[in-house]
Amino acid sequence: MIKKIFFQSIFLSFLFFKEAFAAESGGMPQLNPEFWISQIFWLTITFGILYIVLSKFILPKISANLEIRKVQILENIEAAEKQREESELKIEEYEKIVQNSKNEAKNYFKQTREKVLKDINLKKEKLDKELNNEIQKAEAEIQELKDKAPEKINKIAVETSSDLIQQLIGAEINNSSISAIVDDLSKKKMDKYYGN
Numbered sequence: 001m002i003k004k005i006f007f008q009s010i011f012l013s014f015l016f017f018k019e020a021f022a023a024e025s026g027g028m029p030q031l032n033p034e035f036w037i038s039q040i041f042w043l044t045i046t047f048g049i050l051y052i053v054l055s056k057f058i059l060p061k062i063s064a065n066l067e068i069r070k071v072q073i074l075e076n077i078e079a080a081e082k083q084r085e086e087s088e089l090k091i092e093e094y095e096k097i098v099q100n101s102k103n104e105a106k107n108y109f110k111q112t113r114e115k116v117l118k119d120i121n122l123k124k125e126k127l128d129k130e131l132n133n134e135i136q137k138a139e140a141e142i143q144e145l146k147d148k149a150p151e152k153i154n155k156i157a158v159e160t161s162s163d164l165i166q167q168l169i170g171a172e173i174n175n176s177s178i179s180a181i182v183d184d185l186s187k188k189k190m191d192k193y194y195g196n
Helices: 002-022 033-169 175-195
Strands: none
Touching: none
């Protein structure tokens, strides 16, 4: 690029000097042909020094800075890509952990629910057994009372009848006779009761 600039400068100088031939009569000293050799010499020296300074000192530093920036940008891009991949992995791990936690929570809830239902069923069965036992006991007691009731009623009736007759007549009557009468009456009443 510097070479191109250098050659363009020389070309422009040539055009300038060509025009200078036409303007020689104007009286400008830089357009006087006897100064052209010294002007070309100094022009060549100036542009040569400028070329050397640019090509050896300034342009290498600019190129080095550009290369360093390019390398740094590539490193930054690689680091960003790596961090993006790590972030995606972390997000996947996080989502996996969340999903596992949800599954574990569901399992714990299901197990707890099953355990509670099992406990409730066991307690219900136990309560049902206890209630059935109590009902059976009550039924047995009721049946026992039912079975013993006529006998007790007959006994009470005999005793009461004996006391009443003794108070009415003033004499004692044999309990077996009264018992036979009460048994006969109670049988008739029971047959009537069960017949209905």
